[in-house]
Amino acid sequence: MRGLALCRLLRRVSQPASQVLIAIALLTGAAVSAVAGDLEVPDPGLSPAERGYWFLLNRPYFNSDFKEATFDELWTVWEEPVRSEAEKADGTTRRKLALSRYGLMELPARGSNVPLQYVAASNGGWVTNCFSCHGGKVAGRVIPGLPNSHVALENMREDLYRYLEKHGRLDELADSGMPGVPLGGSNGTTNSVIFGIALGSQRDLLLNYVPRKTFPKMLHHDHDAPPWWNVKHKKMLYADGFAPKAHRALMPFLMLPQTGPEKFKAWEPDFKDILAYIESIEAPEYPFSIDRDLAARGQVAFNRVCAECHGTYGEGGEYPERNVDIEEVATDPLRFQALSPLARGGHQISWFGEHGKHKVNQYPAGYVAPPLDGVWASGPYLHNGSVPTLWHLFHADKRPVVWTRSEDGYDPARVGVEVTELADVPAEADLPVERRRYFDTRIPGKSAAGHEFPEQLNEDEKTAVIEYLKTL
Ligand code: HEC
Ligand code: HEC
Numbered sequence: 001m002r003g004l005a006l007c008r009l010l011r012r013v014s015q016p017a018s019q020v021l022i023a024i025a026l027l028t029g030a031a032v033s034a035v036a037g038d039l040e041v042p043d044p045g046l047s048p049a050e051r052g053y054w055f056l057l058n059r060p061y062f063n064s065d066f067k068e069a070t071f072d073e074l075w076t077v078w079e080e081p082v083r084s085e086a087e088k089a090d091g092t093t094r095r096k097l098a099l100s101r102y103g104l105m106e107l108p109a110r111g112s113n114v115p116l117q118y119v120a121a122s123n124g125g126w127v128t129n130c131f132s133c134h135g136g137k138v139a140g141r142v143i144p145g146l147p148n149s150h151v152a153l154e155n156m157r158e159d160l161y162r163y164l165e166k167h168g169r170l171d172e173l174a175d176s177g178m179p180g181v182p183l184g185g186s187n188g189t190t191n192s193v194i195f196g197i198a199l200g201s202q203r204d205l206l207l208n209y210v211p212r213k214t215f216p217k218m219l220h221h222d223h224d225a226p227p228w229w230n231v232k233h234k235k236m237l238y239a240d241g242f243a244p245k246a247h248r249a250l251m252p253f254l255m256l257p258q259t260g261p262e263k264f265k266a267w268e269p270d271f272k273d274i275l276a277y278i279e280s281i282e283a284p285e286y287p288f289s290i291d292r293d294l295a296a297r298g299q300v301a302f303n304r305v306c307a308e309c310h311g312t313y314g315e316g317g318e319y320p321e322r323n324v325d326i327e328e329v330a331t332d333p334l335r336f337q338a339l340s341p342l343a344r345g346g347h348q349i350s351w352f353g354e355h356g357k358h359k360v361n362q363y364p365a366g367y368v369a370p371p372l373d374g375v376w377a378s379g380p381y382l383h384n385g386s387v388p389t390l391w392h393l394f395h396a397d398k399r400p401v402v403w404t405r406s407e408d409g410y411d412p413a414r415v416g417v418e419v420t421e422l423a424d425v426p427a428e429a430d431l432p433v434e435r436r437r438y439f440d441t442r443i444p445g446k447s448a449a450g451h452e453f454p455e456q457l458n459e460d461e462k463t464a465v466i467e468y469l470k471t472l
Contacts, residue, residue: 064125283374
């Protein structure tokens, strides 16, 4: 019944112009049919980290979103002219168009055409996994653990809804437990912090599902996932460093209505391995040329101006994990405000915080200065992904108001994502699917302001520090 009510609600707001975006079953998916039962087990010879990776690629923790055949037909509900383009294209090109539209990518080493962001369940369904947001590509290279700066959950949500509606199959939409929660307003970012709040509000302290009529106050804002290779350096997780690192802290995403406390307990060992995997990941090396002399000069300037917050690197390097006052860092404050002290405390006393065993930082000052390993790869920058390149981060007054990226382009001169800069979103981009290709820094939560610390460097030093950052 809840599913039906949700469908009705969806129908009411499915006009493309509607500002109200309804989260459907993207993270749970349309219930093609339940898949948990897929209990293929990993090879006993694997190490914990290898097992963790295996779980992420092979074990379905949700219901499947859809079958591959549905995915391959989604183009039939695309807008013109892309629909005609897809119609004329051969199968390979059409698949490529679909992957790009939904921010998905194939991992060649997987030896399968299932995108990195999905598990293929035994019933043929595709099930979302953590790589949805935590597996991406840079300069065309697909890297598990790299933030997915292409992720486009709303594009998928809208098309899947239209497709199922067209075929009279809306009953296949499962209940995500998050009605009214937008998934993400621009490609490459998601409202995922709020997913946790929305899902958590429907649970008691023992994780029983207790549906409520209302949700707590939610400050919707889009976030850019952080790279996983930095987790090993941290004691506290997330942008404000509020949650102690522990395997249970990785599990809130599983709080979908169909997942009861017994499943959380059964899956706990998997998440110990998943954490081991995350902590085993190394940052990728910069693939283009580096001017080593310039970088060495940059290191001196970096250690003078940046190291107090970001630490030192190489032999004997130290990471201070400094939590910087929100007024001082002055980047967009919405993420900081979105989690109240009460919500942070709620994590501590809940199952995820082992009922008080893991002490949260209930009153962080602001955002944590992250480690900068592999920073060349993890653009766009800042927690909200608002600044496309390091050069822009170093030139606060030159950061674009609106930008749009290319699919695989990399900008080695400015170090970061290849973008086109604009003063405004083009008028012809009137459909939501088109608007989401533009990152508009004027939208709440998306400001590119703040972090003006590099302004303490002169222009030569800036160039040198950017060169040094390529070596980390
Ligand atoms: C819809 C996108 C999305 C999905 C799916 C997702 N994450 Fe995340 N994850 C994020 C975002 C965004 C953050 C940053 C949140 C913050 O800092 O407040 C994050 C943060 C994290 C962190 C903390 C990293 C750090 O450096 O502090 C870990 C660890 C993590 N996620 C693990 C997982 C695991 C494991 C899964 C699968 C069960 C998962 N995530 C699924 C978006 C996602
Ligand atoms: C007073 C502390 C402080 C100083 C000094 C500082 N930073 Fe930061 N830095 C931060 C914080 C906090 C963040 C996270 C801000 C956010 O995401 O909103 C950050 C974020 C960054 C990021 C973005 C990382 C990412 O993955 O998005 C880069 C790059 C960076 N800093 C480089 C530098 C460099 C280079 C210097 C020196 C010129 C420097 N910072 C000086 C505190 C500092």
